[in-house]
Amino acid sequence: MSSPRAYFEKLEIDVLAAMGKPSIGYLIALAVSATCFVVGMGLWGYQMLFGMGVAGIRHPVGWGVYITDFVFWVGIAHSGTLISAVLFLFRAKFRSRFNRSAEAMTIFAVMTAGLFPLIHLGRSWFAYWLFPYPNQRELWVNFRSPLVWDVFAVSTYLTVSAVFFFVGLVPDLAVVRGRAEGIRKKIYAAFSLGWIGSAKQWIHYNQLYIFLAALATPLVISVHSVVSWDFAMSIVPGWHTTIFAPYFVAGAIFSGTAMVLTLMIPMRKILKLEDHINIGHFESLAKILLFTSLIVGYAYAVEFALAFYSGHTFEIAHFTYRLLGDYWALYALMVFSNVLLPLALFVKKLRRNIPFLFVLSIFVNIGMWLERFVIIVTSLSKEYDPYSWGTYVPSMVEVGITIGSFGLFFTLFLIFTKVLPVLAITEVKETAL
Amino acid sequence: MSDTNRRWEFEDEHEFLEKLKELVDQGTPTERLDVITPIPVPATEEILKMKRSPLRFFTLAGALTGLSLGFAFTIFTVMDWPIITGGKPLVSLPPFLIIAFALTILLGSLASFAGFLILGKMPSISKIQNPIEHENMFIIMLEDEAAQ
Numbered sequence: 268m269s270s271p272r273a274y275f276e277k278l279e280i281d282v283l284a285a286m287g288k289p290s291i292g293y294l295i296a297l298a299v300s301a302t303c304f305v306v307g308m309g310l311w312g313y314q315m316l317f318g319m320g321v322a323g324i325r326h327p328v329g330w331g332v333y334i335t336d337f338v339f340w341v342g343i344a345h346s347g348t349l350i351s352a353v354l355f356l357f358r359a360k361f362r363s364r365f366n367r368s369a370e371a372m373t374i375f376a377v378m379t380a381g382l383f384p385l386i387h388l389g390r391s392w393f394a395y396w397l398f399p400y401p402n403q404r405e406l407w408v409n410f411r412s413p414l415v416w417d418v419f420a421v422s423t424y425l426t427v428s429a430v431f432f433f434v435g436l437v438p439d440l441a442v443v444r445g446r447a448e449g450i451r452k453k454i455y456a457a458f459s460l461g462w463i464g465s466a467k468q469w470i471h472y473n474q475l476y477i478f479l480a481a482l483a484t485p486l487v488i489s490v491h492s493v494v495s496w497d498f499a500m501s502i503v504p505g506w507h508t509t510i511f512a513p514y515f516v517a518g519a520i521f522s523g524t525a526m527v528l529t530l531m532i533p534m535r536k537i538l539k540l541e542d543h544i545n546i547g548h549f550e551s552l553a554k555i556l557l558f559t560s561l562i563v564g565y566a567y568a569v570e571f572a573l574a575f576y577s578g579h580t581f582e583i584a585h586f587t588y589r590l591l592g593d594y595w596a597l598y599a600l601m602v603f604s605n606v607l608l609p610l611a612l613f614v615k616k617l618r619r620n621i622p623f624l625f626v627l628s629i630f631v632n633i634g635m636w637l638e639r640f641v642i643i644v645t646s647l648s649k650e651y652d653p654y655s656w657g658t659y660v661p662s663m664v665e666v667g668i669t670i671g672s673f674g675l676f677f678t679l680f681l682i683f684t685k686v687l688p689v690l691a692i693t694e695v696k697e698t699a700l
Numbered sequence: 701m702s703d704t705n706r707r708w709e710f711e712d713e714h715e716f717l718e719k720l721k722e723l724v725d726q727g728t729p730t731e732r733l734d735v736i737t738p739i740p741v742p743a744t745e746e747i748l749k750m751k752r753s754p755l756r757f758f759t760l761a762g763a764l765t766g767l768s769l770g771f772a773f774t775i776f777t778v779m780d781w782p783i784i785t786g787g788k789p790l791v792s793l794p795p796f797l798i799i800a801f802a803l804t805i806l807l808g809s810l811a812s813f814a815g816f817l818i819l820g821k822m823p824s825i826s827k828i829q830n831p832i833e834h835e836n837m838f839i840i841m842l843e844d845e846a847a848q
Binding site: 270275276279399404405406407410411416420423426427430431434441445456460461462463465466467468469470472474475482486489493693697700 | 786801816817822
């Protein structure tokens with residue numbers, strides 16, 4: 268191996284080259300994403316103007332695509348924290364190749380998710396009613412409500428993830444500062460806070476990083492547990508079960524890991540980072556995907572087993588409906604994408620096959636979105652009273668806003684790849700030695 | 701020791717550590733030595749006999765504040781306007797624990813970050829304006845006694 272310094276220099280040049288002048292392909296991708304986002308926002312405006320009637324949600328299905336999207340995006344966020352915090356505590360070396368992008372993904376996904384409760388509210392300008400302050404009659408919010416827990420869990424998650432992301436960036440911003448010119452140098456210098464890498468800085472930095480990882484680790488479990496309790500705390504058949512929290516957490520990590528693959532596979536190619544992210548690194552992610560897929564598959568089976576073992580008429584009726592009722596095709600596609608297809612990852616050749624991983628990750632993204640849709644919609648469309656049964660089909664406004672949310676997420680991610688180093692340069696140096 | 705304001709640069713981490721050890725063994729006071737490295741080198745902390753970072757006290761203080769604030773706030777609000785919902789006791793600790801937990805993590809993290817900025821003396825205006833670049837070298841700097 269050549270000297271470490273030669274490798275360090277090459278790494279910096281390669282990663283910083285990715286931040287250089289954007290290619291035509293990049294600009295097209297950015298334009299498409301931004302257009303989707305703007306159209307989505309336009310549709311939100313249309314919904315505000317004409318009321319919630321333009322969305323497909325109505326009695327009895329009052330939670331539809333918007334809540335599905337919220338749970339989906341919060342879920343996507345989770346693998347970022349898993350990769351950055353949990354794998355840091357476990358000293359998994361491959362994490363240094365993915366943690367920067369995964370952390371950025373976490374922040375963007377939580378930001379996207381945060382829009383959906385507002386969109387779903389209808390009268391979005393009253394969102395502040397969820398914040399803990401006494402109203403005009405001096406009555407405070409109800410802290411026994413899962414929706415208020417959600418406000419605390421998700422906003423804490425966003426703040427802690429942002430701090431973690433920034434702290435990880437500080438030594439790398441100093442690297443960019445060293446190689447930038449003019450006004451860019453000044454901006455990166457300001458954001459690197461005067462980092463020089465002295466022993467006096469490192470000693471506090473290392474301690475901070477461990478503490479942030481340790482504090483963020485329980486968040487991986489708690490945030491999606493709280494999201495699952497939005498459902499599990501009610502007495503709706505199909506929602507009211509104790510396995511919901513671990514079931515949702517495993518699903519969240521599963522979908523998030525798939526999204527990391529979806530983003531990183533093209534990014535590595537387009538930004539020419541093949542020398543630094545190799546197939547072995549992707550294989551490690553594939554193993555996380557396989558492991559969480561097995562947990563998710565087990566949870567699907569346990570849900571049915573519990574319903575039938577309980578002998579509870581409504582639970583049995585609900586799960587029979589979920590499997591064979593109006594939405595059977597979506598359920599079948601979900602099981603295929605989340606449980607059956609990932610089993611292929613037991614084959615080492617497929618785990619190391621990048622095109623296969625990319626296609627699989629798309630299926631898992633779709634499958635996990637469908638999982639949330641199926642859980643939410645099938646439970647509401649046939650609740651207890653047959654008089655109030657009904658089916659739900661999303662309207663074009665809901666579909667458009669969903670596409671808009673993908674537009675927002677990809678726009679933010681694309682901007683990130685040009686503004687910040689996409690690989691955690693300092694940590695890759697550390698693990699390369 | 702006649703060296704004043706000297707600077708050594710190494711491409712290799714091991715040579716750098718050997719030189720640092722040699723300087724300390726020769727009796728150079730550790731306060732006059734500073735090192736700049738592109739990656740964290742935990743061995744330097746031992747050689748320079750640096751004390752463990754007191755950052756952990758910031759974390760502890762922040763986390764405990766968050767925990768007590770979480771319980772105090774939720775309990776205060778239900779006592780301030782007592783209204784029974786869902787037939788549950790006014791002070792329902794299990795749901796309040798969720799709020800307290802979130803605030804523990806939130807304030808623990810923010811206090812740790814604040815501690816890092818305070819202890820590491822950042823952001824530093826002078827270093828932002830005139831940063832020292834390591835350029836991927838492991839650097840030892842011996843400060844002039846007069847500069848102390």
